[in-house]
Amino acid sequence: MDLTVRIGDVTVSNPVGVASGTFGYGSEYEQLIDLKSIGALFTKAVTWEPRPGNRIPRIIETTSGLLNSIGLANVGREGFAKEKYPFLSGLSCSTFVNVAGNTEDDYARTVEWLDEHAPLTGYELNVSCPNVKEGGLSIGGSPRMVEVVTRRVRAVTDKPVIVKLTPNVTDITEIARAAEAAGADALSAMNTLVGMVIDVDACRSVLPGKTGGLSGPAVLPVGVAIVYRVSRAVSIPVIGIGGIDGPDSALQYLLAGASALQIGTANFVDPTVTDRVLEGIRSFLSHHNLTAAGEIAGLLDR
Numbered sequence: 001m002d003l004t005v006r007i008g009d010v011t012v013s014n015p016v017g018v019a020s021g022t023f024g025y026g027s028e029y030e031q032l033i034d035l036k037s038i039g040a041l042f043t044k045a046v047t048w049e050p051r052p053g054n055r056i057p058r059i060i061e062t063t064s065g066l067l068n069s070i071g072l073a074n075v076g077r078e079g080f081a082k083e084k085y086p087f088l089s090g091l092s093c094s095t096f097v098n099v100a101g102n103t104e105d106d107y108a109r110t111v112e113w114l115d116e117h118a119p120l121t122g123y124e125l126n127v128s129c130p131n132v133k134e135g136g137l138s139i140g141g142s143p144r145m146v147e148v149v150t151r152r153v154r155a156v157t158d159k160p161v162i163v164k165l166t167p168n169v170t171d172i173t174e175i176a177r178a179a180e181a182a183g184a185d186a187l188s189a190m191n192t193l194v195g196m197v198i199d200v201d202a203c204r205s206v207l208p209g210k211t212g213g214l215s216g217p218a219v220l221p222v223g224v225a226i227v228y229r230v231s232r233a234v235s236i237p238v239i240g241i242g243g244i245d246g247p248d249s250a251l252q253y254l255l256a257g258a259s260a261l262q263i264g265t266a267n268f269v270d271p272t273v274t275d276r277v278l279e280g281i282r283s284f285l286s287h288h289n290l291t292a293a294g295e296i297a298g299l300l301d302r
């Protein structure tokens with residue numbers, strides 16, 4: 001059975017990855033699961049300087065979902081290199097640094113710096129965070145800005161560059177094509193959906209920043225439809241993200257056209273979800289007499 005996935009010139013051992021912001025920098029889960037079984041680990045966002053993030057509360061549970069407004073709290077590039085990199089560089093799975101910034105310069109200089117001081121497998125550009133005032137959606141919502149950021153980063157690294165798309169746009173395929181044209185090796189779809197929860201008794205929004213990003217099972221059908229559309233609009237691999245909590249939801253993404261997956265919120269509920277999903281993909285392949293995970297998409301609506 002061939003479970004490998006090609007991202008740029010890198011071969012990832014299997015399609016099951018863990019999503020940025022839900023898996024820390026890996027060491028947090030070391031005691032809970034065998035990290036060797038993960039295909040790819042996507043770190044919490046790293047920015048040029050450390051960021052404290054937003055005021056609390058930053059996370060609230062919703063019906064079948066989670067609304068977060070972390071605000072890209074992170075240790076910054078130097079903290080990452082000093083505190084997080086030694087553990088990550090010892091892992092056998094592929095490791096992608098999720099990079100965020102306010103401007104195209106921010107993305108390019110952070111990737112260039114990390115390439116020299118803390119090189120891992122590659123980068124995922126978070127141009128899609130809904131919880132920050134600058135960068136985030138103002139970049140990810142504009143095909144031109146996505147193209148500029150991707151091109152700038154492409155110019156400073158030979159490692160795989162993955163662009164993470166936001167669903168909070170009018171036509172996501174336009175943004176996907178812009179990233180591909182600028183040299184992205186793959187796309188991640190999707191980041192969280194903008195949402196809001198109001199405490200009716202207090203007549204106030206629960207999150208201090210008013211809105212947050214919705215994730216978890218509630219967003220699954222949105223993500224599957226997005227992957228279906230995006231994977232038909234580009235020829236680079238698409239990594240499906242959003243609401244995966246077991247084999248069925250994971251297989252929906254693979255059938256829709258995803259080459260690989262990332263699991264986010266479900267790690268908080270069951271840290272062994274990645275193992276269950278991988279096992280489910282293996283059983284599905286044997287059941288359908290397939291030999292490679294890449295063949296699953298061909299089964300849809302045949």
Ligand SMILES: Cc1cc2nc3c(=O)[nH]c(=O)nc-3n(C[C@H](O)[C@H](O)[C@H](O)COP(=O)(O)O)c2cc1C
Pocket residue numbers: 019020021022044045059066068070072098126129164190191192214215216217219241242243244262263264265266
């Ligand atoms: C608490 C939390 C923090 C997140 N932080 C980041 C982040 O730093 N960078 C990023 O690109 N996505 C971040 N995300 C988005 C996830 O990586 C993922 O795209 C999203 O949660 C949808 O997947 P899920 O439904 O499986 O959680 C975060 C999500 C959550 C729930």
